[in-house]
Structure formats: structure tokens, C-alpha cells
Amino acid sequence: xxxxxxxxxxxxxxxxxxxxxxxxxxxxxxxxxxxxxxxxxxxxxxxxxxxxxxxxxxxxxxxxxxxxxxxxxxxxxxxxxxxxxxxxxxxxxxxxxxxxxxxxxxxxxxxxxxxxxxxxxxxxxxxxxxxxxxxxxxxxxxxxxxxxxxxxxxxxxxxxxxxxxxxxxxxxxxxxxxxxxxxxxxxxxxxxxxxxxxxxxxxxxxxxxxxxxxxxxxxxxxxxxxxxxxxxxxxxxxxxxxxxxxxxxxxxxxxxxxxxxxxxxxxxxxxxxxxxxxxxxxxxxxxxxxxxxxxxxxxxxxxxxxxxxxxxxxxxxxxxxxxxxxxxxxxxxxxxxxxxxxxxxxxxxxxx
Numbered sequence: 001x002x003x004x005x006x007x008x009x010x011x012x013x014x015x016x017x018x019x020x021x022x023x024x025x026x027x028x029x030x031x032x033x034x035x036x037x038x039x040x041x042x043x044x045x046x047x048x049x050x051x052x053x054x055x056x057x058x059x060x061x062x063x064x065x066x067x068x069x070x071x072x073x074x075x076x077x078x079x080x081x082x083x084x085x086x087x088x089x090x091x092x093x094x095x096x097x098x099x100x101x102x103x104x105x106x107x108x109x110x111x112x113x114x115x116x117x118x119x120x121x122x123x124x125x126x127x128x129x130x131x132x133x134x135x136x137x138x139x140x141x142x143x144x145x146x147x148x149x150x151x152x153x154x155x156x157x158x159x160x161x162x163x164x165x166x167x168x169x170x171x172x173x174x175x176x177x178x179x180x181x182x183x184x185x186x187x188x189x190x191x192x193x194x195x196x197x198x199x200x201x202x203x204x205x206x207x208x209x210x211x212x213x214x215x216x217x218x219x220x221x222x223x224x225x226x227x228x229x230x231x232x233x234x235x236x237x238x239x240x241x242x243x244x245x246x247x248x249x250x251x252x253x254x255x256x257x258x259x260x261x262x263x264x265x266x267x268x269x270x271x272x273x274x275x276x277x278x279x280x281x282x283x284x285x286x287x288x289x290x291x292x293x294x295x296x297x298x299x300x301x302x303x304x305x306x307x308x309x310x311x312x313x314x315x316x317x318x319x320x321x322x323x324x325x326x327x328x329x330x331x332x333x334x335x336x337x338x339x340x341x342x343x344x345x346x347x348x349x350x351x352x
Contacts, residue, residue, distance in 0.1 A: 024272055026301040028281040030058045030090075030218075034288050035073030044288050045077070051290035053087055054304030055297050058281065061119050061158075064092035075106070079113055090158065091115055093149075094123025095139035103139060104152060111153040119158045120145045120187065143178070146185040159183070161190035161217055163204035167238040176211055183215045190215065191283045194222035196242055196266075198273045219274055221284045223292050224249070224263045260292055267296045 031052055036042040049060070062077045074092060081089040091110050095103055110118065122142045134140035139148055142159055149155050159182040162175055169175035179190060195201050201219055208217055224230050227249040234241045248266065252259045271282055286293045 032285045048290040059088040061090040090117035092119045096123030117156040143181040150186040157187045159187040192220045
């Protein structure tokens with residue numbers, strides 16, 4: 001963690017932020033993609049990857065469906081990223097519904113392919129299951145999975161953190177203890193569930209520091225591409241949707257262009273505010289939509305670099321026709337189950 005993270009986190013540092021006299025460093029971004037289930041979604045996914053690859057993200061993660069429903073899609077996407085791009089892929093890996101041997105075999109597959117970054121999650125229970133029950137002969141929790149991965153290879157391991165507390169946790173302190181177990185088991189960093197009020201994250205970071213957690217806690221950023229959908233997501237996830245966000249999107253239902261402008265503004269202000277506290281790395285959920293993510297990165301000062309452009313993917317998709325991001329409905333709604341892909345990492349609620 002930087003010095004700015006460990007000192008004065010509860011103080012206000014946003015005076016003059018909107019005047020743009022503050023010269024913020026260019027942030028370090030990573031992106032999240034969702035594996036596709038249809039040919040059309042596959043085209044959109046790889047169009048998104050091709051568009052964002054030149055921005056040189058630190059890594060790109062690929063999510064995993066509830067109960068392991070997109071294991072094949074996650075694996076194939078991660079391996080293709082490794083083969084055909086210069087990006088560093090991070091494979092989501094869960095322990096729900098699988099034996100130790102199943103999970104270990106998949107981890108070895110990633111290791112042998114040169115994939116070194118794993119996002120280790122407990123995973124959602126299968127559809128229709130009210131509560132989570134560890135599978136006999138499997139990893140019970142994410143901390144157990146982390147320890148198992150450490151025995152297989154020297155993976156770079158990310159885990160999940162919850163600024164507003166995991167919905168199934170008995171208390172905020174119990175939730176924090178679970179995070180500490182995952183990090184003590186060998187995780188490198190935590191990526192948070194999305195949030196909109198920066199003070200929620202900063203208070204959480206204060207609590208992490210007080211508990212002796214010094215590993216990086218990367219803020220998860222969810223651009224609001226569809227306000228009504230985000231409200232539904234947030235109700236399931238236990239994420240607070242502040243009144244000011246509702247006010248910003250009031251009267252925009254029939255104006256998608258205005259919504260995108262507002263979404264860009266909100267995400268940029270959130271990142272800029274957190275930068276004033278010394279934070280400079282952020283994990284952005286793309287929902288496989290490149291335009292909004294690209295615009296946010298551009299406003300923050302991130303520029304494309306030829307070195308980090310996709311190799312074969314760029315050539316392969318140069319002439320591929322993909323439906324315009326602005327003209328298509330949202331593809332994911334975990335409140336109604338998975339549709340054309342796995343729910344994004346930062347919209348998941350039970351992965352532990």
C-alpha cells in the first residue's frame with residue numbers, strides 16, 4: 001500500500017477537485033470481461049478486448065458463472081487471451097460443486113499454459129439452492145482454495161473484499177476476519193465489490209489497516225451503464241445506491257447518450273476522489289462494453305500504446321462487424337439468473 005493509503009484516510013482531501021487544479025497521476029487500470037455464451041456475445045467480447053487492449057491494463061480478469069456454469073467459456077477465453085494478445089489474463093476460479101481434484105486439474109491447466117494470475121472465489125451456490133453447502137471432497141471456502149493454489153504453483157492470487165460487508169456474513173468483523181484468512185492463506189491482493197460512496201471504501205480501508213491487513217485492496221469500479229439494472233444488482237448485493245446517483249439519472253430513461261455522459265462523469269469523479277487519498281489502482285467492470293470504459297480511461301489520462309495492442313486478435317477482428325454498444329440492451333441480470341454470460345465479478349454476492 002502507498003503512504004497515502006496508510007495516513008489520514010479519514011480526512012477530507014477533495015477541496016478544489018472539480019476545478020481540476022489537482023494534477024492526478026495516470027491511474028493503473030485493470031478490466032473485467034465476461035465469457036460469452038452465444039456467437040453474437042463472442043463477437044462483442046472480442047471486439048471489446050481488441051478495443052481496450054491498447055490501453056495496457058495491468059491485467060484483465062474473466063468471470064465464472066454461478067455454480068461453474070461458464071467454466072468452459074472462462075477457460076477458452078483465458079487461454080485465447082494468453083495465446084493471441086499481450087494482455088495478462090486473470091482466470092476466475094471457484095470451488096463450488098467441484099472436488100479438490102477437479103479444481104486442481106484446472107489450476108494446473110492454467111499453470112501449464114503460462115497463466116499465472118488467478119481470482120480465487122468460493123462461488124455462488126447452484127441455481128435453486130437457498131444456501132451454500134461445501135461439496136464433500138472439495139474446497140470449502142475461498143481461503144482453502146487459496147491455500148490449495150499455493151501448493152500447485154506460485155500463482156498471483158486475487159480475492160474478493162466487501163466494503164459494505166458480504167450479505168451472508170454474520171457481522172462486519174466476521175467478514176473482515178474472512179478476508180484476513182484469505183490473505184493469510186497466500187492471496188496477493190483483494191478486489192472490492194463495487195461501491196458508489198467513496199467514504200464507504202475509505203472507512204473499510206481504515207478497518208483493514210486496523211486489523212493488520214497491509215495487502216493492496218483494489219477498488220472495484222462499476223460504471224453505471226444501465227441505472228435501473230444497477231439498482232436491481234445493488235439490492236441483491238447489499239450495495240448502497242446513494243440519493244445523489246438517483247438524482248443524476250432522473251429523467252434520462254429515454255436519453256442513452258446523456259446516461260453515458262453521466263456514467264463517465266460518475267466513474268471519473270469516483271476514481272479522482274480516491275486518488276486524492278493516495279490510491280492509484282482500480283479494477284473496472286466492462287460488462288463487455290468497450291465505449292464507456294474507453295471514455296473513462298481517456299478522461300483519466302490513459303492513452304493507447306502500440307506495444308500493448310492485441311497481436312492476432314487485432315488482425316482477426318479488424319473487419320468483424322459488431323453491434324454498436326449504444327444500441328443494444330444490457331446482457332446480464334443476476335437477479336434473474338445468468339442470461340448470455342456469467343454475472344460480472346462485482347455483481348456477485350455469494351462468492352466468499
